[in-house]
Amino acid sequence: MKKDLRFYLRLFASTFTLSAFTFGGGYVMIPLMQRKFVDKFHWLEKEEMLDIAAIAQSSPGAIAVNAAILIGYRVAGLPGALISIIGTVLPPLLLLSVISYFYIAFKNSGAVRAVLWGMQVAVGAVIADIVLSMGMEVVKKKQWLPITVMLLSFAAVCVFGVNVMLIILICGAIGALTTLYSQRKGGKQA
Amino acid sequence: MMIYLELLWSFMKIGLFSFGGGYASVPLIQSQVVDLYHWMDMTEFVDIITISQMTPGPVAINCATFVGIRVGGIPGALVATFGCVLPSCIIVLTLAFIYQKYRNVPVIQGILGGLRPAIVALIASAGVSILQLSIYPRTDEAFRLQNIDWLAIVFFVLCFFILRKAKKLNPIFVMLGAGGVSLVLYLILKAAGIPFPFISA
Incomplete structure (x- = not known):
């Protein structure tokens, strides 16, 4: 990967547009990032994207910002991290600066609501699309443990409202223990 | 200062x-x-x-x-x-x-491997809550069929279909398209004097 000016511009433009379209919280950013950085640019591998999501979730601060820092650092070190932070922070900074001056009109405009409503539904579809692909990836490996972890975590968050940090801790521990166990047996890695 | x-x-x-x-x-x-x-x-x-x-x-x-x-x-x-x-x-x-x-140390690999399926589940649950917000925005009352936003379901199915079919398409265009269609629909309905259905309050 050549790190010329065009590369940095591309990184900036990508993080900027991704941030400008991240409606509804940081997790929305992960599928969009996957489409861009994994499927289109091939800068990252699929599994790296999930690792980045896990680290972004477990660190303090906004998930979208954390994920951008991790990707920037991964593809271009410290300058990359800096560029993707600026790219991610700039859209909400600009947008909210403008909105703060006439926010009552903005809040009550039916046209604005209609546009945002349509985009919100589309975000739901984007997530559904990527979750289907990611889920198939897990199922295709035909190992019972990851499939069980996936289904149980989903039920825990969605049905029982379990704290996300707790799920991260437990799943990380499960992963560590299965590796240690299979190493002790002298077998292959889990 | x-x-x-x-x-x-x-x-x-x-x-x-x-x-x-x-x-x-x-x-x-x-x-x-x-x-x-x-x-x-x-x-x-x-x-x-x-x-x-x-x-x-x-x-x-x-x-x-x-x-x-x-x-x-x-x-x-x-x-x-x-x-x-x-x-x-x-x-x-x-x-x-x-x-x-x-990242290549086996235990770290194990931890990350254990987290990956959980992260897929977390993203899925974020999707479910966004979808619920658009399809069934009123959670404060008992379930009623007329509280379902059918228009949102139509939008969702169309967007999902386009995304599955056009793998190369930048999803941002699907989002912009959905926003645009929704705006046009709103303006047409407004001209006809009908309120836009269920914009989540």
Whole structure:
């Protein structure tokens, strides 16, 4: 990967547009990032994207910002991290600066609501699309443990409202223990 | 000068202690900007949360910008936003460094491997709550069939179909398209005197 000016511009433009379209919280950013950085640019591998999501979730601060820092650092070190932070922070900074001056009109405009409503539904579809692909990836490996972890975590968050940090801790521990166990047996890695 | 230092310090605390992202940080922001420093009252705070739901970007950054401008103009917004991202920059960069260096150690591999299916589940549950917000926005009453937003279901199915068929298409165009179609629909219905159905209040 050549790190010329065009590369940095591309990184900036990508993080900027991704941030400008991240409606509804940081997790929305992960599928969009996957489409861009994994499927289109091939800068990252699929599994790296999930690792980045896990680290972004477990660190303090906004998930979208954390994920951008991790990707920037991964593809271009410290300058990359800096560029993707600026790219991610700039859209909400600009947008909210403008909105703060006439926010009552903005809040009550039916046209604005209609546009945002349509985009919100589309975000739901984007997530559904990527979750289907990611889920198939897990199922295709035909190992019972990851499939069980996936289904149980989903039920825990969605049905029982379990704290996300707790799920991260437990799943990380499960992963560590299965590796240690299979190493002790002298077998292959889990 | 004092006000900028206060903004910086306050939003650094918000950045450092908001784990879990999204609306998990709302109570923390409220305790800082409403209760402690009185930079805005509760009505304004609820407004800014509503606007954050309607606009892209992390809630904490949105609040930082909004509060910063109110209190100290554009420099205030910059200082508050900087304070908000600084703690995560330092912590996440450290973690990124460790990840690059040790990601091939078997135990780390095991931990990350254990987390991957869970992250897929977390993304799925974020999708479910967004979908619920558009398809069935009223959760405060008992379930009623007429509270289902059928238009949202039609939109969702169409978008999903397009995304599955056109793998190369940038999803942002699907989002812009959905926003545009929705706007046109709204304008047509408005001209005809019919209210746009179920825009989540």
